[in-house]
Amino acid sequence: MTSHLFEKDAHHLDDVSPIIQIAAGTHLSKTLCYSERFIYNYKRMRKGKQSNAGKGRKMDTKRMLIPQPISGGLILSYKCSAACRHCMYACSPQWEGDWIKEERLEEGLAQLAPTIRSSPAGPERVSLNYGLHFTGGEPFLNYDLLLRAVEIADTLDIPSTFVETNGFWCRNDAEVEDRLRLLQEAGLKGILISVNPFYTEYVPFERTERCVRVSQRVFGGNVMVYQQAYYRQFKRLGIEGRIPLEKYAEMTRDARAAQHVELFLMGRAAHKLQTSHPHRPAEAYFEQPCRPSFLRDWHNHFDN
Numbered sequence: 001m002t003s004h005l006f007e008k009d010a011h012h013l014d015d016v017s018p019i020i021q022i023a024a025g026t027h028l029s030k031t032l033c034y035s036e037r038f039i040y041n042y043k044r045m046r047k048g049k050q051s052n053a054g055k056g057r058k059m060d061t062k063r064m065l066i067p068q069p070i071s072g073g074l075i076l077s078y079k080c081s082a083a084c085r086h087c088m089y090a091c092s093p094q095w096e097g098d099w100i101k102e103e104r105l106e107e108g109l110a111q112l113a114p115t116i117r118s119s120p121a122g123p124e125r126v127s128l129n130y131g132l133h134f135t136g137g138e139p140f141l142n143y144d145l146l147l148r149a150v151e152i153a154d155t156l157d158i159p160s161t162f163v164e165t166n167g168f169w170c171r172n173d174a175e176v177e178d179r180l181r182l183l184q185e186a187g188l189k190g191i192l193i194s195v196n197p198f199y200t201e202y203v204p205f206e207r208t209e210r211c212v213r214v215s216q217r218v219f220g221g222n223v224m225v226y227q228q229a230y231y232r233q234f235k236r237l238g239i240e241g242r243i244p245l246e247k248y249a250e251m252t253r254d255a256r257a258a259q260h261v262e263l264f265l266m267g268r269a270a271h272k273l274q275t276s277h278p279h280r281p282a283e284a285y286f287e288q289p290c291r292p293s294f295l296r297d298w299h300n301h302f303d304n
Contacts, residue, residue, distance in 0.1 A: 067297040068115040073135040073164070074108065075303040076100050076145055080138040081168040082202035085245065085272035086263045091137045099142050100304040106152055108302060113156040123159030126190035126222045129298045131160025133192065140169045143179060147186055154187025162190040162222070167211035168203045176210060180218040190222030191215045195231045196261045197248045205239045227262065 075089075077099045083092035100108075112132065119127035132153060139146045146163065153161050163183065170176045180191070193211050200208075212231070215223045225231045237251055263269055265277060 064291070064294060067295060069112065069297055069300050070115060070117040071130045071132065071298045072112065072116070072300040072302055073133045074100075074105075074112075074149065075135055075137065075301055076139045076142060076149065077137045078303075079141055080136055080166075081141060082138070082166060082199065083268070084198040084202065086196075086198045086261055086269045088264045088267040088269060089137075090268040095137070097142070098304070099145055102145075102148060104304050105145075105149055108304075109149070109152050109156055109158065112302070113153075113158050116158050116160075118159030124189055124222075126160050126162045126192075126224065128192070128224060128226070131162065131189070132158050133162045133164055135164040135301070138166060138168065139163055140165050140179075147183060150183055150186040150188045160190075161188055162192055162224070163188060164192045164194065165211065166194045166199050166203050167208045170207040170211040170214070173210060173214055176214040177218060180215060184218055190219045190224065192224040192226055194226055195234070196227055197230065197243075197245055198261065200234065200239065200243050200248070201245055202242060204241045205234055205243070206241070209235075227260075229260070 077095070077097055078089055078091045079093065079095040079097050079099075080087075080091035081093060083090075083094075116132050117130055119125040119130045121127070123131075134146055134149050140163075150161065150163075169179075193208065193215065195208055208231070212223065212225055233252075239248075239251075243251075259276065263273075265273070
């Protein structure tokens with residue numbers, strides 16, 4: 001959780017205070033430097049030179065300072081009701097719960113509270129890359145924990161809070177509204193509902209529609225449908241129940257229809273979707289910097 005990831009006491013670092021940095025930053029920085037050394041040696045080896053030619057190359061092993069996160073998602077667990085092909089964390093029902101403990105929840109949220117920024121429209125509104133969201137896995141698999149997380153965040157005045165869900169649990173209007181009203185009363189500002197061809201393999205589309213409809217009744221304009229284009233398309237196509245990706249491709253007459261899904265080729269996606277993306281040798285990525293990913297201050301995810 002964040003207590004292991006972040007530390008605020010940085011008075012020993014050139015009077016830069018407060019900052020958030022990786023507590024084990026030395027190890028991370030060395031890992032990045034060793035990656036650079038590997039690439040350097042690999043290139044020389046490919047040219048027929050000795051692989052240890054970079055042995056004397058000076059490496060920067062100072063700690064990398066990580067900026068304060070202005071937004072992010074708190075992963076309650078990696079357990080999910082689905083095992084979507086594109087999942088960047090390879091979440092599934094087979095994961096053990098390993099739900100975040102309440103004391104860790106309190107500790108982590110307290111650390112994030114001073115840095116999280118509200119939506120540009122204000123702390124009562126939600127935006128994808130502002131505020132704090134509760135995610136997974138599927139957070140509604142442990143509703144009591146989700147509710148408690150919202151309560152703690154509200155007492156800490158964390159702005160623009162919302163929950164991400166695939167809507168699997170939305171079996172009837174009354175139950176959905178009761179659950180969402182309780183979350184709203186506890187301080188939750190909004191909701192993000194995930195919609196794309198990978199989710200509809202596991203979540204009946206009528207549940208997605210119910211989730212959107214009732215959420216709009218509860219949260220008004222603080223409902224984000226991600227991705228809206230697929231939601232509108234599924235309604236036009238009259239999709240009911242679950243639908244395999246291959247059947248969806250037939251219906252749209254486009255074998256690459258799912259290519260418009262925004263995703264990261266990591267986790268399960270790297271294996272399940274490898275035939276849908278071009279293959280490149282490892283050296284094609286050697287010039288790609290890895291530091292920017294660690295220095296991003298928005299929409300980062302934190303777990304236990």
